[in-house]
Amino acid sequence: MTYHEQQDLQPFHLYFVYKRTSTNTDDYQGTFHAHQGVEILIVHEGKGTLIIDQNSYEIKPGMICIFQPYQLHHIQIEINEAVPFVRSIVHYEPSIFKAYFEKWPILQSFFNHIHSGNSASPRWYEQQDLQSLIALLKDLDKTLPTLHKNDFMEEVSLFLITFLRTLKPLWDTQQKPASMEQLLRKPHQAERIMEWLQLHYKEPLRLDQMSKDLHLSPHHLSHLFKECTGSSISDYLTVKRMQEAVHLLTSSKYTVAHIAEEVGITNCSHFCKLFKTHFGTTPNQFRKQWHLHH
Numbered sequence: 001m002t003y004h005e006q007q008d009l010q011p012f013h014l015y016f017v018y019k020r021t022s023t024n025t026d027d028y029q030g031t032f033h034a035h036q037g038v039e040i041l042i043v044h045e046g047k048g049t050l051i052i053d054q055n056s057y058e059i060k061p062g063m064i065c066i067f068q069p070y071q072l073h074h075i076q077i078e079i080n081e082a083v084p085f086v087r088s089i090v091h092y093e094p095s096i097f098k099a100y101f102e103k104w105p106i107l108q109s110f111f112n113h114i115h116s117g118n119s120a121s122p123r124w125y126e127q128q129d130l131q132s133l134i135a136l137l138k139d140l141d142k143t144l145p146t147l148h149k150n151d152f153m154e155e156v157s158l159f160l161i162t163f164l165r166t167l168k169p170l171w172d173t174q175q176k177p178a179s180m181e182q183l184l185r186k187p188h189q190a191e192r193i194m195e196w197l198q199l200h201y202k203e204p205l206r207l208d209q210m211s212k213d214l215h216l217s218p219h220h221l222s223h224l225f226k227e228c229t230g231s232s233i234s235d236y237l238t239v240k241r242m243q244e245a246v247h248l249l250t251s252s253k254y255t256v257a258h259i260a261e262e263v264g265i266t267n268c269s270h271f272c273k274l275f276k277t278h279f280g281t282t283p284n285q286f287r288k289q290w291h292l293h294h
Helices: 094-101 105-116 131-146 149-174 188-200 207-214 218-229 233-251 256-262 268-279 283-293
Strands: 014-022 038-045 048-052 055-059 063-067 073-077 085-092 123-125
Touching: 014 131, 014 149, 038 131, 048 063, 048 218, 073 218, 085 094, 085 131, 085 149, 094 105, 094 149, 105 149, 123 149, 131 149, 188 207, 188 218, 188 233, 207 218, 218 233, 233 256, 233 268, 233 283, 256 268, 256 283, 268 283
Parallel strands: none
Antiparallel strands: 014 085, 038 063, 038 085, 048 055, 048 073, 063 123
8 A cells, every 4th residue: 555656755836637537446546545735625526434543424415625734544345337526626735825814814724724724524525515626626627737847836826715715605504513414323433443543543453452342343343344445454554654753754753663553563674664665765864855945
């Protein structure tokens, strides 16, 4: 399992796709992952399950998701030619665009909240009022191929300001406890497994202890988790540890060896090899690149 295919901490401005369509599992294979920057996902067609912060939600048309930087999430799609997965994505690096919002305090507050605040829910559904957002996405999709590189920043910054200004009223309406839909109950045992891993990820993985604590056989634990999430328990645990390592590398002055122990990997050499497999760089290089661009 890869943590994120493009996780290199190089500065990027905006990654954008409009109505990307997948009709089979070869086109779209979801894994637990996290990434630099903020990702806003709009689902036009499709059904499945979103797993984020040890909770699961139903994916359906009209869904809007906002993933904060390095927020671990997984999208499992029930996909076929009759029911394709069609989505648009706006993925941007907040530090690049921060200055553009300074003249509009209310919008700036919303911009800051999206990438660093606590939300009632990472997703919501809005069936009625997406046309204005979709029109902005469609216009940008037509404009980008014709842009000269010198005009790129001006165009995408104006797009992002307009896009978030249009998004904010929908957010304000939907981010209320009364409007939150209940969690799906089908993966509830997988959620319990993730909650257990959240508490014990610093320890060596012991399926026998997990099995005892959750009152499920080791075989059933593994099968259930794989069925509900598409990932093995060990793969999920590795990604979770890499996520925590990124947090410590970018927010503390701990040595790499100390960070390895903090995330449950006692062999520093093994930790460095795992980290390089997932990120394509060593922990020290990752830290240097992050500080260089932030």
